[in-house]
Amino acid sequence: MANIFFSGEKASKAQAEKSLRQHVAGVCDLRFTVKFEQDDGGSHICLYIEVEEPDAQLEQGVSDALYAPKWDGWRYIIMKCPIGYISGVLENRD
Numbered sequence: 001m002a003n004i005f006f007s008g009e010k011a012s013k014a015q016a017e018k019s020l021r022q023h024v025a026g027v028c029d030l031r032f033t034v035k036f037e038q039d040d041g042g043s044h045i046c047l048y049i050e051v052e053e054p055d056a057q058l059e060q061g062v063s064d065a066l067y068a069p070k071w072d073g074w075r076y077i078i079m080k081c082p083i084g085y086i087s088g089v090l091e092n093r094d
Contacts (some may be wrong), residue, residue: 003060005043005069005070006042006075008073009073010057010072010073010074011072011073011074011091013036013045014031016045016072016073016074017034017036017041017045019071019072019094020023020034020045020047020071020072020076021031021034023047023065023066024047024066024090027061027062027065027066028062028065028066030050030051030062031049031050031083031086032048032050032086033046033047033048033086033090033091034047035048035090036074036080037077041075042075043074043075044074044075044076044077045071045072045074045075045076045077046076046077046079047066047076047079048079048081048085048086048090049078049079049080049081050080050081050082050083050084050085050086051080051081051082051083052082052083054081054082056081058078058080060083067088069084
C-alpha cells in the first residue's frame with residue numbers, strides 16, 4: 001500500500017529541493033541541508049537538521065511546520081543530527 005501512497009507525479013528534484021529549503025528557512029533558524037537519498041524504498045528527499053539533542057523531539061511549532069510524509073510528491077524524511085554534522089560529515093563526503 002505504501003507504493004500507492006507515494007506514487008503519482010513528483011516535482012523535479014531541483015524544484016522540490018528549492019521549495020523545501022525555502023519552507024524550512026521560513027519556519028526555523030536551525031542549521032539544515034537538503035539531500036536526495038536512496039534506500040530499499042527508492043529515492044526520497046531528506047531534510048538534515050542540526051539540533052542539540054538528536055534523540056529529543058523537535059519543538060512543537062517547528063515539528064508542526066515541517067512534518068509531512070510527502071514533499072512535492074517525494075517521500076520525505078527528517079533526519080535530526082548533532083551540531084556540526086552537516087559541515088563535518090555531509091559536506092565532506094567524497
